[in-house]
Amino acid sequence: MKDYDVVVVGLGVMGSSTIFHLARSGASVLGIESFGPTHQFGSSHGETRILRRAYWEGEKYLPLLNRAHELWTELQATSNEKLIVPTGGIFMGHPSTGIVKGSRNTAEAGAIAYEVLDTAQIRRRFPAFRVPDDMEAIYEPGAYIIMANKVRLQMIDLAIQSGAETRFGRTVQKIEKCGESILLTMTNNDEKFRARSVVITTGPWMAHDLLPELSNHLSSNRVPIYWFDSLDKRRKEFTSDNFPAFLYDHPDGHLIYGIPAGVSSERGVKIGFHNRQHVPCKPDGLKQSVSTQHIGEISRYIKQLLPGLNPNPIASSSCFYTMSTDENFLIGASEKYSNVFFASACSGHGFKFGSAIGESLALLAQGKKPPTDLSVFAVSRFSF
Numbered sequence: 001m002k003d004y005d006v007v008v009v010g011l012g013v014m015g016s017s018t019i020f021h022l023a024r025s026g027a028s029v030l031g032i033e034s035f036g037p038t039h040q041f042g043s044s045h046g047e048t049r050i051l052r053r054a055y056w057e058g059e060k061y062l063p064l065l066n067r068a069h070e071l072w073t074e075l076q077a078t079s080n081e082k083l084i085v086p087t088g089g090i091f092m093g094h095p096s097t098g099i100v101k102g103s104r105n106t107a108e109a110g111a112i113a114y115e116v117l118d119t120a121q122i123r124r125r126f127p128a129f130r131v132p133d134d135m136e137a138i139y140e141p142g143a144y145i146i147m148a149n150k151v152r153l154q155m156i157d158l159a160i161q162s163g164a165e166t167r168f169g170r171t172v173q174k175i176e177k178c179g180e181s182i183l184l185t186m187t188n189n190d191e192k193f194r195a196r197s198v199v200i201t202t203g204p205w206m207a208h209d210l211l212p213e214l215s216n217h218l219s220s221n222r223v224p225i226y227w228f229d230s231l232d233k234r235r236k237e238f239t240s241d242n243f244p245a246f247l248y249d250h251p252d253g254h255l256i257y258g259i260p261a262g263v264s265s266e267r268g269v270k271i272g273f274h275n276r277q278h279v280p281c282k283p284d285g286l287k288q289s290v291s292t293q294h295i296g297e298i299s300r301y302i303k304q305l306l307p308g309l310n311p312n313p314i315a316s317s318s319c320f321y322t323m324s325t326d327e328n329f330l331i332g333a334s335e336k337y338s339n340v341f342f343a344s345a346c347s348g349h350g351f352k353f354g355s356a357i358g359e360s361l362a363l364l365a366q367g368k369k370p371p372t373d374l375s376v377f378a379v380s381r382f383s384f
């Protein structure tokens with residue numbers, strides 16, 4: 001049986017970042033992942049994710065978000081490949097909605113550059129959007145796209161170069177106390193590891209398998225994502241020069257997000273509902289197929305909002321949202337084992353924080369203090 005300072009279970013964006021920071025700090029670290037370095041069964045797959053800092057979800061995210069932005073920028077400096085692609089971001093809705101008010105509040109609080117656009121200005125500046133008359137938008141010129149697969153692979157590579165070990169295609173079945181350490185047993189009981197601390201970043205699997213203590217607070221949902229092609233004569237309206245990453249709070253309350261064409265090798269504009277078409281689903285049950293009913297529904301919204309797109313998607317797939325009951329992250333130490341740390345930072349908006357959450361988990365696992373206050377993400381908030 002081999003001993004490590006820290007074993008990290010689950011190498012989605014949170015785990016990849018955690019092994020990167022641990023290995024850089026000189027710790028002996030093992031990262032274990034059920035599937036390969038990239039796969040389609042969790043939450044981190046695909047080529048792109050949006051990073052925006054005028055965060056409508058609340059100012060409490062700003063310290064972690066600012067740190068994440070610094071770390072993504074540093075990671076970019078380690079690679080000749082484009083890991084982040086500037087696109088700007090536009091967050092549209094009725095002026096009374098959380099998207100507009102919250103984005104503006106956080107931008108003000110964080111001194112983040114932004115502009116306010118009314119409907120006429122939105123249509124003039126970004127002609128692809130056909131928004132109703134009484135809308136408003138917060139435009140954040142500094143928002144960008146993170147190349148999701150590439151950043152994960154870069155962090156794993158750098159971790160290995162700094163001495164991290166990895167096991168892909170292996171699943172941790174059980175953790176238990178072993179003196180002051182934690183013993184990890186793999187499925188089929190065929191291998192065991194011991195670590196001073198363990199970090200669990202298993203996304204939708206977390207509460208089902210290794211940390212059932214979180215099961216009252218987390219649920220896993222399958223959510224679809226679509227790609228749409230533009231009509232030939234309107235193609236230029238959908239590339240990042242004319243079409244930023246966007247959030248749109250439809251007057252019926254459905255929140256739609258999208259990423260411009262041409263940012264990655266994926267064809268078309270990537271679009272999904274953030275708060276709709278969620279199907280409760282056990283983590284081992286991810287089917288990639290999307291129902292014709294869901295496709296029909298998104299097509300109706302595309303016809304209204306983006307008439308320059310062909311409303312029939314050219315591709316679709318599914319991904320997991322691990323939802324916490326209040327849609328905020330859960331980060332901290334296990335109640336059962338004080339040297340087991342976890343982060344379930346999803347609810348559909350966690351990727352952008354991955355660089356900073358990995359850094360914080362790496363520090364916690366080494367008994368050190370993270371650079372930003374994580375108490376707002378503690379599970380104890382549910383006890384009050």
Ligand SMILES: Cc1cc2nc3c(=O)[nH]c(=O)nc-3n(C[C@H](O)[C@H](O)[C@H](O)COP(=O)(O)OP(=O)(O)OC[C@H]3O[C@@H](n4cnc5c(N)ncnc54)[C@H](O)[C@@H]3O)c2cc1C
Nearest residue numbers: 010012013014034042043044050172203319346350351352
């Ligand atoms: C369609 C979609 C769009 C999104 N868009 C954005 C966006 O634009 N911006 C943004 O910030 N966020 C976005 N998110 C959210 C973001 O992608 C997630 O918050 C993030 O990927 C969660 O990563 P994770 O590492 O926690 O989980 P995961 O990526 O699910 O990783 C968990 C890993 O653990 C492994 N594992 C599980 N159990 C075990 C075990 N017992 N042993 C070993 N390995 C195990 C799994 O195989 C998996 O690889 C989006 C999510 C989806 C689904």
